[in-house]
Amino acid sequence: MRIVILTGAGISAESGIDTFRGEDGLWSKVNIEDVGTPDAFARDPALVHDFHNQFRRSLENHQPNVAHLALAKLEAEHPGTVLIVTQNVDNLHERAGSQNLIHMHGELYKVRCQACEAVYHWTDDLSVKSSCQRCQAAGQMRPHVTWFYEMPMRMDEIQRALAACDLFLSIGTSGNVYPAAGFIADIRRMGRAHSVELNLEPSEGSSLFAECIHGPAGEVVPVFVDQLLESSMDAISASEKPK
Numbered sequence: 001m002r003i004v005i006l007t008g009a010g011i012s013a014e015s016g017i018d019t020f021r022g023e024d025g026l027w028s029k030v031n032i033e034d035v036g037t038p039d040a041f042a043r044d045p046a047l048v049h050d051f052h053n054q055f056r057r058s059l060e061n062h063q064p065n066v067a068h069l070a071l072a073k074l075e076a077e078h079p080g081t082v083l084i085v086t087q088n089v090d091n092l093h094e095r096a097g098s099q100n101l102i103h104m105h106g107e108l109y110k111v112r113c114q115a116c117e118a119v120y121h122w123t124d125d126l127s128v129k130s131s132c133q134r135c136q137a138a139g140q141m142r143p144h145v146t147w148f149y150e151m152p153m154r155m156d157e158i159q160r161a162l163a164a165c166d167l168f169l170s171i172g173t174s175g176n177v178y179p180a181a182g183f184i185a186d187i188r189r190m191g192r193a194h195s196v197e198l199n200l201e202p203s204e205g206s207s208l209f210a211e212c213i214h215g216p217a218g219e220v221v222p223v224f225v226d227q228l229l230e231s232s233m234d235a236i237s238a239s240e241k242p243k
Helices: 009-013 037-043 043-060 066-077 092-098 154-165 180-192 217-240
Strands: 001-009 083-084 101-103 107-113 119-120 141-145 167-171 194-199 209-214
Touching: 001 066, 009 217, 043 107, 043 141, 066 083, 066 092, 066 209, 066 217, 083 154, 101 141, 154 180, 167 180, 167 217, 180 194, 194 217, 209 217
Parallel strands: 001 083, 001 167, 083 101, 167 194, 194 209
Antiparallel strands: 107 119, 107 141
């Protein structure tokens, strides 16, 4: 069985990382047009760097939670394939042990050179004076994240995975950020995969899922993963019995 899992801010919120939307979300504290768009970076790169530097430093204080660990366990023990497509720019999935992972909105611990398109790991603060490690160009470095009005990353790979999967899980997503919010409609249209929403509360697209489980990710995800792994093992045992 091929599993594709979409994760959003709700799974990292239980590690103490601010969500982006909502009354206390990150975008309620700053103006996205000042720090989260290509135009903002062209207009005032120092301000945009400062915002992302603060955000990057804040991630150091947070650890993967039991939901992250459960998904890493699923990848390690499931007899089929497991792909996590995350909207999160933190590295909590990786630190929990997940390896088959697509960051569709980029990674805050990576930078990209606008001169040569090199992408590499980065943990320090970034500034207008930072030089590319590959081409040495200065003033061309930017966070490797998807800003507003930019296309998410690796969409072709994601669409292929959705088309081929048998089970689609959506965890901790609001259901109002596109194109990720449209994945469930794609799944429904293709009519191939079973779909399950695991979320604190019903998302905007919850009615499109075949099954919904609502509650904190740290509670519902580990239970669901254990049940899924148990059913997978039972199916393998049944198939191996002599007929």
